[in-house]
Each structure stands twice: as C-alpha cells, then as structure tokens.
Amino acid sequence: MRRIKLTISYDGTNYAGYQVQPNGNTIQAEIEAVLTRMHGGKVKVVASGRTDARVHALGQVLHFDTSLGMPADRFVKALNAMLPDDILVKDAEEVDASFHARYGAKRKEYRYVVRQEDDPFRRHYAVTVTYPLDVERIRQAIRLLVGTHDFTSFSVTKAEVVDRVRTIYAAELLETEGELIFRFIGSGFLYNQVRIMVGTLIEVGRGKYEPADISRMLAARDRRVAGITAPPHGLYLWNVNYEKVD
Incomplete structure (x- = not known):
C-alpha cells in the first residue's frame, strides 16, 4: 500500500461540514465516494481537521492509502474530473507511511x-x-x-x-x-x-x-x-x- 497526501480547497456553502455525518452532504463523503469508485472498494481519507457547515478551505490536507499503481500526480486530474465543482484537488504527492494529516500538523x-x-x-x-x-x-x-x-x-x-x-x-x-x-x-x-x-x-x-x-x-x-x-x-x-x- 502507498500513502497519498492531498491538498484541497473547497467552497463550504452547500455542505454540512467536512466530516461525514448521518444527515447532510459533506466534503469527506464526496471525496471518499470518488476514491471508492476508483478503487472498487471502500477508501477512507484522514484530514488535518474538520471544518463546520459553510466554512471554506484553501489548503485543507488529507491522506489516504492506495493499492493503485498510478503516479501520485495523476490523482489530481482523476479526482477533479469526478468531484463537484466546489471541491478542488490542488496537489497530490506520495508520502511515507508514517505521515499523518491530522497528528503530523505543526x-x-x-x-x-x-x-x-x-x-x-x-x-x-x-x-x-x-x-x-x-x-x-x-x-x-x-x-x-x-x-x-x-x-x-x-x-x-x-x-x-x-x-x-x-x-x-x-x-x-x-x-x-x-x-x-x-x-x-x-x-x-x-x-x-x-x-x-x-x-x-x-x-x-x-x-x-x-x-x-x-x-x-x-x-x-x-x-x-x-x-x-x-x-x-x-x-x-x-x-x-x-x-x-x-
């Protein structure tokens, strides 16, 4: 498995926040749905932290583990082609397995x-x-x-x-x-x-x-x-x- 770090931006206007929740669409749910389609199985993403409903982000950071062999930078184009227009993947890079989007933030x-x-x-x-x-x-x-x-x-x-x-x-x-x-x-x-x-x-x-x-x-x-x-x-x-x- 490889670990991929994503930097994303989003307009939070139409979302119930970043984190998956029972009622209301979220940023995390949209990204995980696309990654799950790409992998043919459930993929979980971990963020640097959650944002509330209607809060925006220019530099949110996520990580996920992948079994796909595609170069890291290809995830940018692939994800953006399937994500809603109010979520944008700005950068993707392969990182060490010890990288953690939440606990590693300084x-x-x-x-x-x-x-x-x-x-x-x-x-x-x-x-x-x-x-x-x-x-x-x-x-x-x-x-x-x-x-x-x-x-x-x-x-x-x-x-x-x-x-x-x-x-x-x-x-x-x-x-x-x-x-x-x-x-x-x-x-x-x-x-x-x-x-x-x-x-x-x-x-x-x-x-x-x-x-x-x-x-x-x-x-x-x-x-x-x-x-x-x-x-x-x-x-x-x-x-x-x-x-x-x-």
Whole structure:
C-alpha cells in the first residue's frame, strides 16, 4: 500500500461540514465516494481537521492509502474530473507511511473575512458588519492572543477535549479591498475558537469591550466572559504546515 497526501480547497456553502455525518452532504463523503469508485472498494481519507457547515478551505490536507499503481500526480486530474465543482484537488504527492494529516500538523492558519458594505457576490464568503469598527482597538486586542494560553474562554463549553492550552504564533488584522481579514497561525485550534475570537474582537472594535479585556478573558477560563461566536461563512482554513516549528 502507498500513502497519498492531498491538498484541497473547497467552497463550504452547500455542505454540512467536512466530516461525514448521518444527515447532510459533506466534503469527506464526496471525496471518499470518488476514491471508492476508483478503487472498487471502500477508501477512507484522514484530514488535518474538520471544518463546520459553510466554512471554506484553501489548503485543507488529507491522506489516504492506495493499492493503485498510478503516479501520485495523476490523482489530481482523476479526482477533479469526478468531484463537484466546489471541491478542488490542488496537489497530490506520495508520502511515507508514517505521515499523518491530522497528528503530523505543526501549524494551521485560519483567516476570517469581514466586510463593512453589503456585496451580493460575497454574501457566502464574508460576513457583513454594518456598524463602525475601530480598527486600532482591534489591533491592540488581537496582539494579546499571541502566545501559549488556556483558551477555555474562547471555546465551546461542551468541547470534547480536556486540554485547552494552545499556542498562537501570529495574530493580525489585515485590510484589503474593503475587507477586514483576521489572520491566525497556531499549533492547533479548539472547536469554534477562531469564530469566538473574531466575534469578541469585533465587539472590541464596536466598543463593547476594551482591548485589555482579552487578557482578563483568557485568565478567567470561562466561556461566559468572552464575546459572541462569529458566523461560519467568513472562516477559511488557509494552510496546514507539517514542518517542525523552531
């Protein structure tokens, strides 16, 4: 058996998320269905992590094992010919059997896009916030998320994981083409963590919280002290990196 690593992008608008589930179509189900047809038997794919309904990805990473002898790069054309147009395989390469898309990930980058003007062509890909936001206040606040912290206040109350300590290597607010882009690079992220951080930062920009309140929220380790959970359709899994962090 050979192990193949795929890098894919997808528009999550019409999906119930990445991971297979009983009700609703998913990214994983679409990819596994195509691979199963190619192999004549069930093929399971493993992803770097799941994304929720309506969340997008530009650099999701998967792996699967294959008995087929075709060159790895041929999987790109073969899969794209059979997958829906809103899922794209960008790259395929053969990797060592020890490679694991989930457990081998060292850093993940997420981006969240906010618009302050309505645009019907961006309604599925950015969240519109019509009230004024103080960008400088947001920049002061977002810096306080960098570092190793217990992110309990920025995760769902009933999260399955016990250890909620994560490291954020970079967090910044970018401005481009009428959009605000929240960019986070971290060792990993808790369920809904990015959406809760963004929702809270938006409320900082609106004046509900002070920038320094971020430190208080982290210390509290209590979901009730942080802000709202931002909607899913502004969120993108941007990149997954497997190189060792210095």
